[in-house]
Amino acid sequence: xxxxxxxxxxxxxxxxxxxxxxxxxxxxxxxxxxxxxxxxxxxxxxxxxxxxxxxxxxxxxxxxxxxxxxxxxxxxxxxxxxxxxxxxxxxxxxxxxxxxxxxxxxxxxxxxxxxxxxxxxxxxxxxxxxxxxxxxxxxxxxxxxxx
Numbered sequence: 823x824x825x826x827x828x829x830x831x832x833x834x835x836x837x838x839x840x841x842x843x844x845x846x847x848x849x850x851x852x853x854x855x856x857x858x859x860x861x862x863x864x865x866x867x868x869x870x871x872x873x874x875x876x877x878x879x880x881x882x883x884x885x886x887x888x889x890x891x892x893x894x895x896x897x898x899x900x901x902x903x904x905x906x907x908x909x910x911x912x913x914x915x916x917x918x919x920x921x922x923x924x925x926x927x928x929x930x931x932x933x934x935x936x937x938x939x940x941x942x943x944x945x946x947x948x949x950x951x952x953x954x955x956x957x958x959x960x961x962x963x964x965x966x967x968x969x
Contacts, residue, residue, distance in 0.1 A: 826957060833960070834875070837864060840870065841866070841867045844894065847927065848946075848966065850931040851935030851946050852931060853949070854951030857953065858953050863960070895928040897929070947964055
């Protein structure tokens with residue numbers, strides 16, 4: 823199902839609503855064009871988990887951020903730099919990818935997940951943010967029961 827997101831507040835609310843469905847160990851793969859609202863969505867997820875959304879920033883230069891203090895811990899990954907490398911496996915290994923995707927206590931949210939599609943866990947929520955003119959849409963596909 824595709825839902826319209828008329829503004830940034832709606833994108834954050836969509837994240838809050840998504841957080842209500844998240845369970846320990848869930849992996850959320852977020853994709854969308856630059857400026858589509860990926861980090862805004864993560865702020866909403868944080869708020870929905872009971873984490874201060876103001877601490878959430880795009881982890882582009884850090885790659886991985888962990889946030890605690892809510893219903894579930896949140897691991898936020900930005901795969902933009904990883905996906906552009908000749909051998910992304912080396913960088914994934916350096917950030918503890920295997921441990922992150924096997925974590926059964928936290929919720930992991932990965933921006934630019936399509937850049938490492940071949941190593942994403944098969945059980946996940948796929949989120950696609952799309953920009954059409956000045957409007958945005960979100961489409962969520964739940965694959966947590968697949969595989």
